[in-house]
Amino acid sequence: MDNQKHVPRLTEAQQKKFEEGLFETRWTEAGEPYFVVEDGVDLKEFAALAKMVLESKKEIAHDFTSKVIDKSGEEEVTFEYQSGWFLEGLGELPLN
Numbered sequence: 001m002d003n004q005k006h007v008p009r010l011t012e013a014q015q016k017k018f019e020e021g022l023f024e025t026r027w028t029e030a031g032e033p034y035f036v037v038e039d040g041v042d043l044k045e046f047a048a049l050a051k052m053v054l055e056s057k058k059e060i061a062h063d064f065t066s067k068v069i070d071k072s073g074e075e076e077v078t079f080e081y082q083s084g085w086f087l088e089g090l091g092e093l094p095l096n
Helices: 012-021 043-057
Strands: 022-027 033-037 064-070 076-081
Touching: 012 022, 012 043, 033 043, 043 064, 043 076
Parallel strands: 033 064
Antiparallel strands: 022 033, 064 076
């Protein structure tokens, strides 16, 4: 199966917008990233952009829920990261 078939293409403008809005990337104890953005950034729009950035890099091989929070910590938006790795879920299939 071609794991690169459904990889979102990130434009230079989208990458720049992501970098401009990002204050820092933090990591959960499980090793999953989430994003802190500058106050005033549209969290829903940034969450969609963060999802696209993560999915285009394909560095994490499992699905998880991530989030975007503003620098003040007052608001957050979650999003679902989908790895697209073809082995995802194979361990849960019946063996017969």
